[in-house]
Amino acid sequence: MNQNRSSWALQVGTVAGIPIRIHLTFLILLLWLVIGSESGHAVHEAIFVILVFVCVLLHELSHSLVARRFAVQTRDITLYPFGGIASIVSQPTPKAELFIALAGPISNIIIAAGLFSWVNQSALENQQVDAMTLIDRLFVTNVALALFNLIPALPMDGGRVLRAVLHLMNVKRATRIAARISQGLCLILAATALYIEQPMLFVISFIIFFGAVQETVRSEARGIAIAFTVAEAMIPRERLECFTHGTTVSKALRTALTSLQPLYPVLLGEKVIGIVFREDILEHAATQPDEYVGGLLIEECPSIDSTEPLSSAFTILEETGSSVLIVLREGTFAGILVHDRVSDFLLLQGIRDRYSKDDDAEWSTPL
Numbered sequence: 001m002n003q004n005r006s007s008w009a010l011q012v013g014t015v016a017g018i019p020i021r022i023h024l025t026f027l028i029l030l031l032w033l034v035i036g037s038e039s040g041h042a043v044h045e046a047i048f049v050i051l052v053f054v055c056v057l058l059h060e061l062s063h064s065l066v067a068r069r070f071a072v073q074t075r076d077i078t079l080y081p082f083g084g085i086a087s088i089v090s091q092p093t094p095k096a097e098l099f100i101a102l103a104g105p106i107s108n109i110i111i112a113a114g115l116f117s118w119v120n121q122s123a124l125e126n127q128q129v130d131a132m133t134l135i136d137r138l139f140v141t142n143v144a145l146a147l148f149n150l151i152p153a154l155p156m157d158g159g160r161v162l163r164a165v166l167h168l169m170n171v172k173r174a175t176r177i178a179a180r181i182s183q184g185l186c187l188i189l190a191a192t193a194l195y196i197e198q199p200m201l202f203v204i205s206f207i208i209f210f211g212a213v214q215e216t217v218r219s220e221a222r223g224i225a226i227a228f229t230v231a232e233a234m235i236p237r238e239r240l241e242c243f244t245h246g247t248t249v250s251k252a253l254r255t256a257l258t259s260l261q262p263l264y265p266v267l268l269g270e271k272v273i274g275i276v277f278r279e280d281i282l283e284h285a286a287t288q289p290d291e292y293v294g295g296l297l298i299e300e301c302p303s304i305d306s307t308e309p310l311s312s313a314f315t316i317l318e319e320t321g322s323s324v325l326i327v328l329r330e331g332t333f334a335g336i337l338v339h340d341r342v343s344d345f346l347l348l349q350g351i352r353d354r355y356s357k358d359d360d361a362e363w364s365t366p367l
C-alpha cells in the first residue's frame with residue numbers, strides 16, 4: 001500500500017487528542033536490552049527503558065501542547081529508539097517556533113530538577129556507574145536529553161531555536177544559514193567522535209547532517225509552493241488513465257502494464273470514488289483476476305480545488321498523510337496531485353528560479 005505513514009509504527013493510544021505511536025525498532029531495542037542484560041538485571045533494564053520512553057514522550061508532548069497554544073496542530077507523535085518526533089502539520093511563525101522548540105528541552109530540565117533531591121551525588125561525581133540507582137540514571141538521561149536537543153543544529157530543537165532567532169532578527173535565508181551552521185557543527189561533532197572513538201556519536205552526527213539537508217529542501221519547497229496553484233502542478237484529467245468501478249483486475253492489469261502511472265482514479269460517472277495503486281493491481285492480478293478494482297480501492301482520498309495555492313496542497317498532504325489529492329475544478333474532477341511529483345515539480349521550479357532570479361531571492365518558510 002502506498003499510504004506513506006510508516007506501517008512500522010504501532011499506535012498505542014492518544015494523549016490530549018494526539019495519537020501516540022511506537023516504532024517497531026523501539027520494541028526490538030527493548031527486547032534486545034532485556035535479553036542481552038545479565039539475568040536479574042533484565043526487569044531492571046526494561047523498567048529503565050520504559051521510564052526513558054515516558055520522559056521522551058513528555059518532551060514531545062510539551063512541543064505539541066505549546067504548538068497547540070499557537071494554533072499549530074500535531075498529526076501524531078512517534079517514538080523511535082533515538083528519541084521522539086512530534087509531526088507538526090504546518091510551519092509555525094518564528095515566535096511560535098521559538099517557544100515550541102524550547103518547550104521540549106525545558107520539560108527535561110524540569111524532570112531533572114524534580115529528581116535532583118533524590119540523586120546519589122557521590123555516585124554521579126565519581127562516575128561510578130555500578131553505584132547509580134534508577135533515579136540517578138534517569139537524572140543523567142534527562143540532562144543529556146536536554147543538552148543533546150539543544151545542539152544548535154537542524155533538525156534538533158536547538159537548530160529550530162537558532163532558525164527562529166535568525167528569523168526574528170530579520171536575517172534573510174534563515175533556514176539556509178541555520179542549515180549551514182548545522183552542517184558545520186555536525187562535521188565538528190563527527191571529527192570529535194572519531195577522536196574520542198565513539199562510533200555511535202559519529203553515526204548520530206551524520207543523521208543530523210542529512211536531517212539538516214532535508215529540512216532546508218522542505219522549507220525551500222514550501223517557500224516556492226506559495227507562488228504556484230494546484231492546477232499548475234497537477235496531472236490533468238486528459239492525461240490520466242482512469243478506471244470505472246466495474247473494471248476487473250485483469251483488465252486493469254493490461255493498463256497497468258503499459259502505463260507508468262503510479263495510481264488510477266476509479267470513477268462512478270464523472271465522480272471519483274477512490275484511488276487504486278498500480279502495485280496493488282500487480283499484486284492481485286494472479287490471485288483475483290476477476291475481482292473488480294473497486295475491491296482494492298482507497299476511498300478516503302482528500303480533495304482540493306485547482307485554484308488553491310500549492311502550499312495548501314502540501315499542508316493537506318501532510319495533515320492527512322495521504323500520497324495523493326483529487327483536484328476539483330468547480331466541483332468536477334479535473335486531475336490528481338501526487339505528492340512525489342509535487343516535490344519534483346518544486347525542485348525543477350527551484351532550479352529554474354536559481355538561474356533566472358537575482359541571487360537575493362529568499363525562499364524561506366511562509367510566515
Ligand SMILES: [Zn+2]
Pocket residue numbers: 059060063104105149157
Ligand atoms: Zn524536541
